[in-house]
Amino acid sequence: MKHxxxxxxxxxxxxxxxxxxxxxxxxxxxxxxYIEHEQVLVVTESCGPFGCDETTTIDTEATAALRSEQPLGxxxxxxxxxNRAHLAFSxxxxxxxxxxxxxxxxxxxxxxxxxxxLAFTLTYTFVVTPFVIVLGLAIxxxxxxxxxxxxxxxxxxxxxxxxxxxxxxxLILFWMVDADGVIGALLQRLFNDPSLSLKATxxxxxxxxxxxxxxxxxxxxxIVFYAGLQTVPHDTMEAAxxxxxxxxxxxxxxxxxxxxxxxVFITLIQLMDNFRVFEPIISFQAEAHARSxxxxxxxxxIAAGNPLYGSAGATSLLTIIGVAFLLTPVLIRTxxxxxxxxV
Amino acid sequence: xLLKNATIAGALVGLMGSAAFAAECGPEGQSIRVLGSDFxxxxxxxxxxxxxxxxxxxxxxxxxxxxxxxxxxxxQTPNPAQYTSxxxxxxxxxxxxxxxxxxxxxxxxxxxxxSLKPNQLITVDGKVMAVAFMANSQHLYARSDILExxxxxxxxxxxxxxxxxxxxxRAAGIMEHPIVMNASGWNMGELFNLFYFAHGGExxxxxxxxxxxxxxxxxxxxNSIKSLTEYAHPDYLSHASNETQGLWEAGQAALGIMWGSRxxxxxxxxxxxxxxxxxxVLASAPTVAGGSIPAATLWxxxxxxxxxxxxxEAEATFAALAGALTADMVxxxxxxxxxxxxxxxPGPAAEGVAATAQGGAKIYPMIPYINLMHNxxxxxxxxxxxxxxxxxxxxxDIEAAYVTSAKEAGFLQ
Numbered sequence: 001m002k003h004x005x006x007x008x009x010x011x012x013x014x015x016x017x018x019x020x021x022x023x024x025x026x027x028x029x030x031x032x033x034y035i036e037h038e039q040v041l042v043v044t045e046s047c048g049p050f051g052c053d054e055t056t057t058i059d060t061e062a063t064a065a066l067r068s069e070q071p072l073g074x075x076x077x078x079x080x081x082x083n084r085a086h087l088a089f090s091x092x093x094x095x096x097x098x099x100x101x102x103x104x105x106x107x108x109x110x111x112x113x114x115x116x117x118l119a120f121t122l123t124y125t126f127v128v129t130p131f132v133i134v135l136g137l138a139i140x141x142x143x144x145x146x147x148x149x150x151x152x153x154x155x156x157x158x159x160x161x162x163x164x165x166x167x168x169x170x171l172i173l174f175w176m177v178d179a180d181g182v183i184g185a186l187l188q189r190l191f192n193d194p195s196l197s198l199k200a201t202x203x204x205x206x207x208x209x210x211x212x213x214x215x216x217x218x219x220x221x222x223i224v225f226y227a228g229l230q231t232v233p234h235d236t237m238e239a240a241x242x243x244x245x246x247x248x249x250x251x252x253x254x255x256x257x258x259x260x261x262x263x264v265f266i267t268l269i270q271l272m273d274n275f276r277v278f279e280p281i282i283s284f285q286a287e288a289h290a291r292s293x294x295x296x297x298x299x300x301x302i303a304a305g306n307p308l309y310g311s312a313g314a315t316s317l318l319t320i321i322g323v324a325f326l327l328t329p330v331l332i333r334t335x336x337x338x339x340x341x342x343v
Numbered sequence: 344x345l346l347k348n349a350t351i352a353g354a355l356v357g358l359m360g361s362a363a364f365a366a367e368c369g370p371e372g373q374s375i376r377v378l379g380s381d382f383x384x385x386x387x388x389x390x391x392x393x394x395x396x397x398x399x400x401x402x403x404x405x406x407x408x409x410x411x412x413x414x415x416x417x418x419q420t421p422n423p424a425q426y427t428s429x430x431x432x433x434x435x436x437x438x439x440x441x442x443x444x445x446x447x448x449x450x451x452x453x454x455x456x457x458s459l460k461p462n463q464l465i466t467v468d469g470k471v472m473a474v475a476f477m478a479n480s481q482h483l484y485a486r487s488d489i490l491e492x493x494x495x496x497x498x499x500x501x502x503x504x505x506x507x508x509x510x511x512x513r514a515a516g517i518m519e520h521p522i523v524m525n526a527s528g529w530n531m532g533e534l535f536n537l538f539y540f541a542h543g544g545e546x547x548x549x550x551x552x553x554x555x556x557x558x559x560x561x562x563x564x565x566n567s568i569k570s571l572t573e574y575a576h577p578d579y580l581s582h583a584s585n586e587t588q589g590l591w592e593a594g595q596a597a598l599g600i601m602w603g604s605r606x607x608x609x610x611x612x613x614x615x616x617x618x619x620x621x622x623x624v625l626a627s628a629p630t631v632a633g634g635s636i637p638a639a640t641l642w643x644x645x646x647x648x649x650x651x652x653x654x655x656e657a658e659a660t661f662a663a664l665a666g667a668l669t670a671d672m673v674x675x676x677x678x679x680x681x682x683x684x685x686x687x688x689p690g691p692a693a694e695g696v697a698a699t700a701q702g703g704a705k706i707y708p709m710i711p712y713i714n715l716m717h718n719x720x721x722x723x724x725x726x727x728x729x730x731x732x733x734x735x736x737x738x739x740d741i742e743a744a745y746v747t748s749a750k751e752a753g754f755l756q
Contacts, residue, residue, distance in 0.1 A: 039711065044468035045468070046465070046466060046467040048465045048643060049475050049643055050643075053708075055708070055709050058443075060440070060441075060443030080751060083750075083751075084744065111732070111736070113744070195577055199581045200580075202729065288531070288580035288725035300748075303718045305416075305441075310751050311748065
């Protein structure tokens with residue numbers, strides 16, 4: 001294709017991407033470098049049904065004047081990135097100097113909000129992703145070998161977790177694992193421990209969230225692999241059979257290599273999706289036990305009442321950088337494959 | 344029902360016949376748009392306002408939803424604002440005032456506020472910024488039958504008595520986890536406020552935005568909370584009002600620290616058994632360590648008028664809402680809330696809040712940076728309650744988290 005033609009072909013997509021993806025990221029990056037103006041405070045008295053109290057209010061006029069001079073706020077450089085709520089360089093340095101063992105140092109590290117969230121986010125990503133790929137392939141192979149009559153209904157049922165809205169799906173599970181719910185009560189019976197509760201301890205909370213993550217992402221990898229299985233070449237399979245390969249050997253040496261591009265594709269999507277895990281933490285009301293990077297962004301924007309845009313922007317950019325780190329190995333692999341094929 | 348019909352009939356007569364009605368509702372043909380939280384008292388106020396003045400207005404919309412605080416500032420910042428009135432509480436009034444989104448109401452009250460009592464007016468810096476219509480606070484819920492069965496005399500009045508009663512209930516084999524309390528997310532920070540205030544603490548150094556929680560009072564407050572959570576439902580860290588109310592109504596708790604606004608729902612004949620509702624007592628929030636301050640914060644809910652709307656819309660909105668805060672409305676909805684309005688007859692559902700307020704509980708502070716402190720406590724307290732951290736470490740973390748966000752928000756340098 002001529003370069004000129006190619007340019008006109010992708011212009012609509014390109015402009016949409018610039019407008020809706022690149023520019024917002026630039027805007028977030030710029031905002032993350034600024035913090036709010038110094039607030040002009042006035043000490044006053046406030047009265048109500050329960051009596052009067054001394055209080056402080058913001059002089060909104062004076063603050064508005066500051067704001068109209070510099071709408072973005074005060075320039076703070078990378079200060080927000082290095083403060084305690086994010087990379088916490090000085091706190092880490094302090095911990096390194098004052099702690100005696102590596103274990104103590106890691107305890108101090110995980111006490112910092114960003115690293116505690118990163119720990120959960122990475123654990124979630126690296127446990128959920130492989131499970132989703134392996135189980136998704138297993139289900140796809142299983143369904144592919146079913147008699148034709150059962151295939152349709154089985155596929156439909158397997159896709160249900162994806163059809164249910166994530167928030168609703170998580171809520172349903174939240175009630176089911178409650179001590180009075182069907183799963184929670186069953187577990188108590190099985191382990192004969194009436195005080196067993198999945199929501200009570202941090203480790204069980206993580207397990208619950210990870211199981212939910214696998215459950216909700218499985219249909220995606222299943223349906224991709226199932227589609228891939230329809231394209232496995234019959235000739236190669238027959239040749240392998242004639243050579244005396246067992247079912248398992250055919251699976252490992254023929255089917256899996258054939259599906260490798262799909263594995264790469266699903267890994268890419270899953271790493272990205274899982275790294276920004278968010279909904280289950282809200283639905284399971286699990287923030288006392290597990291927080292993710294996305295949860296921190298949400299918390300900065302919502303829970304503080306008056307949003308901390310700089311803080312949320314910094315965490316957003318750090319999340320993007322994190323995703324880039326995770327994807328690099330996979331992308332390098334894809335690039336090599338691409339070059340090898342084109343030779 | 345009869346009363347409701349009478350009100351509507353009255354409104355219709357007014358609409359058809361007299362000019363007095365038009366005057367009560369302010370300028371005609373305006374657009375009135377109200378945002379509020381979804382609970383019975385606010386439903387009653389807004390519905391009454393619409394019944395009275397819906398006809399005089401060109402448009403009358405009522406948006407009642409959960410988590411209004413998450414979106415009210417965004418909705419009110421543009422000019423014109425999305426809502427002409429937001430129904431707020433202590434903390435959300437601060438949130439709105441921080442961005443200058445509500446207007447002073449003094450001139451409107453002069454015109455339309457004849458029926459309001461002086462203690463309904465929330466004044467800041469000498470200007471009325473909101474008109475309160477109901478009060479709320481956390482307080483103790485107790486099951487008198489279970490306490491009796493466990494051999495506890497009377498209703499516990501202090502945290503120490505609550506813990507002792509819980510231990511007796513556990514020892515008697517009646518319940519393993521007799522206490523319920525709200526502790527998820529925002530409620531966690533609120534829990535800290537309750538006990539820190541009850542121990543006599545001040546969140547900030549006087550006259551500044553500097554934090555003041557990492558001290559002995561803070562440690563005492565955390566230990567009080569922990570003494571209660573030892574007996575709390577194992578899942579308490581994920582519990583908010585809906586969960587605790589559910590456990591209470593299911594008869595799975597004997598002592599609870601819950602919101603007064605849930606009293607009506609808990610005592611009514613829906614969702615529970617007569618055994619539970621018949622023996623549920625609403626009492627003052629407990630005091631701690633020989634002090635006299637109940638572990639509770641006092642809250643009000645009230646109406647505000649948006650800054651970024653036309654004066655006519657502001658006038659019509661205020662007239663409609665203030666006109667709904669009458670003895671007639673209260674008479675019809677007496678048990679829906681602890682009304683601050685003339686004509687309220689306190690029933691059993693109001694006893695807990697009334698006792699807590701009389702006991703001298705602190706009002707939830709209306710300070711611009713209170714939300715940042717509250718959020719820091721919500722985020723850091725879990726480590727202590729899970730047993731992963733010492734009280735001192737947790738308090739240091741709360742201060743550090745607060746200072747970080749207060750610097751970004753411009754309150755600290």
